[in-house]
Amino acid sequence: MQWTLGKRLVSEDEIIKDQGLFLDYDEIARKGSMTAEEKNISKWYGIYTSRQPGNHMARIVIPGGVLTSSQARRIAKVAEDYAQGKLAITTRQCVQLHWLKIPSLADMVRSLAEDSISTFHGCGDVTRNVAGCPLAETCQFRRFNVLPHVKETARLLTEARDLDNLPRKFKITFSGCGAGCAQPFINCIGIVAVQRKTPLGDDEFGFKVMIGGGMGWAPFIGQELFSFVPPEKMARVNRAIAQLFRDYGERRDRSFARLKFVVHRRGIEECRRIVLKFLQDEGVDVDDLETEDFEETGVDYPDRPLLEQNPVGTDGKVTVRAMVPKGELTHLAFKRMAEISEIYGNKRVYLTNRQNIEIHGVKPGKVDEASAEIRQIGFDTDGFFGLRDIVPCVGTTYCPKAVTETRSLYDLLMPVVSQSKYREIWDKALINITGCPNSCSPYRIADIGFRGMRIRETVGSTEAYEMRIGGKHDRLGSKLGEFKKEDCAPALERILDTFLDLRRGDETLADCAERLGL
Amino acid sequence: MENNNHLNPFLKAIEDLGVSYEMAPNPQETSVFLGVGAEPLDFKTFLKDIPCQDACPAKTNVPAYIEAIAQGDPDKAYLINQEDNVFSGVLGRVCSRPCEDACRHNWTGTAGPVHICHLKRSASDYKENPPKPLPSWFEDTAKKVAVIGGGPAGLTAARELRRYGHGVTIFERDSVLGGMMVQGIPVFRLPRETVEAEVKAIVDSGIEVKCNTGVDAALMERIMQDYDAVLVAVGAVNPSNLKLPGLPGDGHTIPGLKFMYDYNMGLIGDMKGQNVIIVGGGFTAVDCARSCARAAKRLVGAEGTVTIMYRRTEAQMSADPDEINQMRLEEIEVETLMNPLSARTENGKLVAVTFQRNALDEEQSEGGKPRIHAIPGTEEEYPCDLLIMAIGQTRQLSILPQGVSQTEGHHTTHENIFVAGDFNYGSFDVITAVNDGKEVADKIDAHLMGRVRRKKHIAISFMDTNGETGRVRDHDIQFPVQMPKLPLPERDGTAEVELGHTADGTHIHATRCYFCHYKFEIDQDACIHCDWCIGVAPRDCINRVSRLFHDDDGVVTSSLEANLAEETTYIWIDSDECVRCGKCLRVCPTAAITMRKMEMCSCSTAELEEKQKDNVPYGAFKYEKFK
Numbered sequence A: 001m002q003w004t005l006g007k008r009l010v011s012e013d014e015i016i017k018d019q020g021l022f023l024d025y026d027e028i029a030r031k032g033s034m035t036a037e038e039k040n041i042s043k044w045y046g047i048y049t050s051r052q053p054g055n056h057m058a059r060i061v062i063p064g065g066v067l068t069s070s071q072a073r074r075i076a077k078v079a080e081d082y083a084q085g086k087l088a089i090t091t092r093q094c095v096q097l098h099w100l101k102i103p104s105l106a107d108m109v110r111s112l113a114e115d116s117i118s119t120f121h122g123c124g125d126v127t128r129n130v131a132g133c134p135l136a137e138t139c140q141f142r143r144f145n146v147l148p149h150v151k152e153t154a155r156l157l158t159e160a161r162d163l164d165n166l167p168r169k170f171k172i173t174f175s176g177c178g179a180g181c182a183q184p185f186i187n188c189i190g191i192v193a194v195q196r197k198t199p200l201g202d203d204e205f206g207f208k209v210m211i212g213g214g215m216g217w218a219p220f221i222g223q224e225l226f227s228f229v230p231p232e233k234m235a236r237v238n239r240a241i242a243q244l245f246r247d248y249g250e251r252r253d254r255s256f257a258r259l260k261f262v263v264h265r266r267g268i269e270e271c272r273r274i275v276l277k278f279l280q281d282e283g284v285d286v287d288d289l290e291t292e293d294f295e296e297t298g299v300d301y302p303d304r305p306l307l308e309q310n311p312v313g314t315d316g317k318v319t320v321r322a323m324v325p326k327g328e329l330t331h332l333a334f335k336r337m338a339e340i341s342e343i344y345g346n347k348r349v350y351l352t353n354r355q356n357i358e359i360h361g362v363k364p365g366k367v368d369e370a371s372a373e374i375r376q377i378g379f380d381t382d383g384f385f386g387l388r389d390i391v392p393c394v395g396t397t398y399c400p401k402a403v404t405e406t407r408s409l410y411d412l413l414m415p416v417v418s419q420s421k422y423r424e425i426w427d428k429a430l431i432n433i434t435g436c437p438n439s440c441s442p443y444r445i446a447d448i449g450f451r452g453m454r455i456r457e458t459v460g461s462t463e464a465y466e467m468r469i470g471g472k473h474d475r476l477g478s479k480l481g482e483f484k485k486e487d488c489a490p491a492l493e494r495i496l497d498t499f500l501d502l503r504r505g506d507e508t509l510a511d512c513a514e515r516l517g518l
Numbered sequence B: 001m002e003n004n005n006h007l008n009p010f011l012k013a014i015e016d017l018g019v020s021y022e023m024a025p026n027p028q029e030t031s032v033f034l035g036v037g038a039e040p041l042d043f044k045t046f047l048k049d050i051p052c053q054d055a056c057p058a059k060t061n062v063p064a065y066i067e068a069i070a071q072g073d074p075d076k077a078y079l080i081n082q083e084d085n086v087f088s089g090v091l092g093r094v095c096s097r098p099c100e101d102a103c104r105h106n107w108t109g110t111a112g113p114v115h116i117c118h119l120k121r122s123a124s125d126y127k128e129n130p131p132k133p134l135p136s137w138f139e140d141t142a143k144k145v146a147v148i149g150g151g152p153a154g155l156t157a158a159r160e161l162r163r164y165g166h167g168v169t170i171f172e173r174d175s176v177l178g179g180m181m182v183q184g185i186p187v188f189r190l191p192r193e194t195v196e197a198e199v200k201a202i203v204d205s206g207i208e209v210k211c212n213t214g215v216d217a218a219l220m221e222r223i224m225q226d227y228d229a230v231l232v233a234v235g236a237v238n239p240s241n242l243k244l245p246g247l248p249g250d251g252h253t254i255p256g257l258k259f260m261y262d263y264n265m266g267l268i269g270d271m272k273g274q275n276v277i278i279v280g281g282g283f284t285a286v287d288c289a290r291s292c293a294r295a296a297k298r299l300v301g302a303e304g305t306v307t308i309m310y311r312r313t314e315a316q317m318s319a320d321p322d323e324i325n326q327m328r329l330e331e332i333e334v335e336t337l338m339n340p341l342s343a344r345t346e347n348g349k350l351v352a353v354t355f356q357r358n359a360l361d362e363e364q365s366e367g368g369k370p371r372i373h374a375i376p377g378t379e380e381e382y383p384c385d386l387l388i389m390a391i392g393q394t395r396q397l398s399i400l401p402q403g404v405s406q407t408e409g410h411h412t413t414h415e416n417i418f419v420a421g422d423f424n425y426g427s428f429d430v431i432t433a434v435n436d437g438k439e440v441a442d443k444i445d446a447h448l449m450g451r452v453r454r455k456k457h458i459a460i461s462f463m464d465t466n467g468e469t470g471r472v473r474d475h476d477i478q479f480p481v482q483m484p485k486l487p488l489p490e491r492d493g494t495a496e497v498e499l500g501h502t503a504d505g506t507h508i509h510a511t512r513c514y515f516c517h518y519k520f521e522i523d524q525d526a527c528i529h530c531d532w533c534i535g536v537a538p539r540d541c542i543n544r545v546s547r548l549f550h551d552d553d554g555v556v557t558s559s560l561e562a563n564l565a566e567e568t569t570y571i572w573i574d575s576d577e578c579v580r581c582g583k584c585l586r587v588c589p590t591a592a593i594t595m596r597k598m599e600m601c602s603c604s605t606a607e608l609e610e611k612q613k614d615n616v617p618y619g620a621f622k623y624e625k626f627k
Helices: A012-018 A025-031 A036-045 A069-082 A102-113 A147-159 A231-248 A259-266 A268-281 A331-343 A364-377 A406-417 A420-425 A485-502 A509-515 B009-017 B040-049 B051-055 B062-070 B074-085 B088-094 B098-102 B116-126 B152-163 B192-203 B217-226 B256-264 B283-295 B321-329 B430-449 B473-477 B503-512 B532-536 B583-587 B605-612
Strands: A047-049 A056-060 A066-068 A086-089 A095-100 A172-175 A189-197 A203-211 A223-229 A318-322 A328-330 A348-351 A357-362 A431-434 A448-456 A461-469 A478-484 B035-037 B144-148 B167-171 B208-210 B229-232 B253-255 B275-279 B305-309 B333-335 B338-346 B349-364 B370-374 B380-383 B386-389 B417-419 B454-462 B518-522 B542-550 B556-561 B570-573 B593-604
Touching: A012 A036, A025 A102, A036 A047, A056 A102, A066 A069, A069 A086, A069 A095, A069 A102, A069 A331, A069 A348, A086 A331, A095 A102, A147 A172, A147 A231, A189 A223, A189 A231, A203 A231, A223 A231, A223 A268, A231 A259, A231 A268, A259 A268, A318 A364, A328 A331, A331 A348, A331 A357, A331 A364, A357 A364, A406 A431, A406 A448, A406 A485, A420 A485, A448 A478, A448 A485, A461 A485, A461 A509, A478 A485, A478 B009, A485 A509, A485 B009, B035 B605, B040 B051, B040 B454, B040 B593, B051 B062, B051 B098, B062 B074, B062 B116, B062 B503, B074 B088, B074 B116, B088 B116, B088 B192, B088 B430, B098 B116, B116 B503, B144 B152, B144 B217, B152 B167, B152 B192, B152 B430, B217 B229, B229 B430, B253 B256, B256 B283, B256 B386, B275 B283, B275 B380, B283 B305, B283 B321, B283 B386, B305 B380, B321 B333, B349 B386, B417 B430, B454 B605, B473 B503, B518 B570, B532 B542, B532 B570, B532 B583, B583 B593, B593 B605
Parallel strands: A172 A189, A431 A448, B144 B167, B144 B229, B167 B208, B229 B417, B253 B386, B275 B305, B275 B386, B305 B333
Antiparallel strands: A047 A056, A056 A095, A066 A348, A086 A095, A086 A328, A189 A203, A203 A223, A318 A357, A348 A357, A448 A461, A461 A478, B035 B454, B338 B349, B349 B370, B349 B380, B454 B593, B518 B593, B542 B556, B542 B570
């Protein structure tokens, strides 16, 4: 070991990564187990070890959360064949399969590939699934359709072998307007479509780019890198930002190895200079990347377009939403959703970052019929967007990092928020529950957020949650207190009652808390 | 109402809920979080955490000086040593190293302790500036102290008394200062320039020295009149003797210390071809043997033998295994379990000594060494031209004035007369003498000034380095290189045998140190039991614990491990296992883990009170890992 000491400037993970990022799951199946190094590299293939020994989790990459119905059917089949028939929707619009066994990993990957979907780069130190507004294509508030850009960025960065080894994960999201349904302020890159008038009076479209946001143990709100980027250059700009992260990110200490720390340490100006340099080096003309503020035009958007029930799209067709409790469903339900999209919708299944499923393109006259079909599966279709759509992470049910069983808090809170007295504020607050400070369910940007912890007792300790209120997509909530699990429901009730009393007009809980100075 | 958190209706609603929990206390390992701690808890935690410093009689700040060496600053390391143990160049060569026996590397691992002693020498070897006198603590007091005896204890006491502001005069019987350091230790183990430089740094602080001044009753009388206090530190120089039947008069047996004195003063001539037997197993016996081997030209293959005869086994000898190894190389026989019975002479000249074999008993004698008994019928005769008796020394108590005798500790029946060093407790090692010199200086100052003017405390500072101590886990498993030694043919009577660690060797040994003065601690009120620290822990250093057990001063003595999350009251860092890698701090998502530095310092009582005003108690400090 002596000889390595002089040059040791990187974490152990970096040494493993340097040894190569290739895995053969057939060979692993024959061998029957993975070494520690293989488990680490396996993340690049979207496969993680689970809390339960011998089981694995696979995360299927779905750019923008849009699946064709045949892809959805394929996922349902894979879940049935290899994952005990269960699947889960994530807050970044992926699908996770738990309960995978080592011998079936290779077959699972092959089966998915038949419908052009994969788990590749589902986890690991790479660009993760590129997220976007689920309503991107037809939302009436959107500036323009960002879905093609989601797919272009996903393709460019996933195919770039020089971006395979980033310091850590790298997350990109696209929003169609400033409402921030896709949470642009808490991603490494948050991209928001903007619209303005040229001096000649024409409409001009582009993107505003924020970088350096993030949750986790050190939350940051993203800072504006460019105020206007022409849409055709967006993917190249994303690539340059990834290069910035690759070359300037922390590689010694993984807890600081995120783009948010690069931005915080170097400052946004320095980061912009480096990004421009990378772009110029690759022959991209950067003259039309702007940093000056300008007056935005375009239709006004509400605070939370996602909370609207059965929104009508720009094509005159309706979106029907299905609330998937805890984001968990069976392969039968998922397959049925694919069928419903084939019968009533545009033959696509849309996954949202609130772990729900949408069917787009339903003719107005068929909405009731489609909704009834969805309710038949057991999913709610109306009156749930908001308060009752609690988003928990998987918690100790599967996750090795989690501290608490978030699903059981979900069960405790659900009766509280379902009370009829809260009917009028059902769409005024969002609740997120996360099992650890990693904030897979981003609790700091929800109106009400719970984060798992343990509180010590005289001897031993018990599950508890830190409670925050007042977060929204560009603002972090404030801490209210720490409560043992059984005290969370009464505390939530107090907060909701207070909100009922004090709210003004249409304001959300976050706005109310902000107005009252919290 | 707006912008006032106390009156915020949401906070008020939560307050009205009236939730409060009964919790186990948040354990605190020091009396203050930051600042200066002077409670028993602070000292106990400190010494428990840093066993080498606890083991050092002079309480040398071992981790701090090793850290300075690891950071490439030998001058700083030397200064730390000079402050704590006065003769660091000397001790870096000849110390008895109780610290290394206590080093935490002995608890686990097989590569042995950090070479604490030799690192001290490296600091001395690689420093750029010669040793300088240390600054005084107080203004001159116009009090005068006489120190009788210029050995390690006397010199140390003189330096400290001078820093207290007193006038000091050293009376030395010999022509040079240094005591046993120059008279007893052979020059091939301790070059005289090293001693001279360090003695000079003491004398230069303004101490009057009277060499060649043996103190007799008359002089003592005068000293008693002229000085406010007298420190007697004349060592233990009366050789113990063993009467063997058959021994002729003088000339053929010689006390070990006398032999060493003559050898060091160049009075020993050529001993070529002689058979020498040294009786004894202490430092002196070994030094005599190695000196004889040189004087008798054994190292270049001359005839004759040099043999150590010791009544117990090698395990009980004062020499360390490395030195015993060197003796083997130098063709010195070590015969153990041997007891001299009688001598035989021919023509008035010693020719042989008869030894009888011993056997070890299981029970221990008072000194902690096993008892022995002779085995009858095992007598054997060994040829011998010169017999050296190195079986210890006793104190010459007659130097104290008539009617004065030693009482408790450093005191005597005369309130102005103090004793220190070997003269206080009998023949022992340099580091203990240094510590005794420091202690007696404190007592003399308190006696002269009527109050304690300096106090020890634990200084606790916050380290905002994201858990970086400069060491990684790989540093623990380095191969500890041995110190280069002089080749056998070049070992004449004076050339130093141990050459000191190379720069690379020094770095390896310095980075092996765990830097135990850093304390990683979890704030239990901020901990959420996510266990991520346990996940990255390099060894069994962080545990789930259901109960902690404290002693009366609040020091955690043991813990009860928990298996389940429900049983876990605390996530607990075991400082005894912690290798100060900082991984836990870096991974902690709630910044519950902090890194602090603990150092034992002393300062004037007034300064201490001033510092205590800035103390930060537990709970008042919130670590923000990322601002």
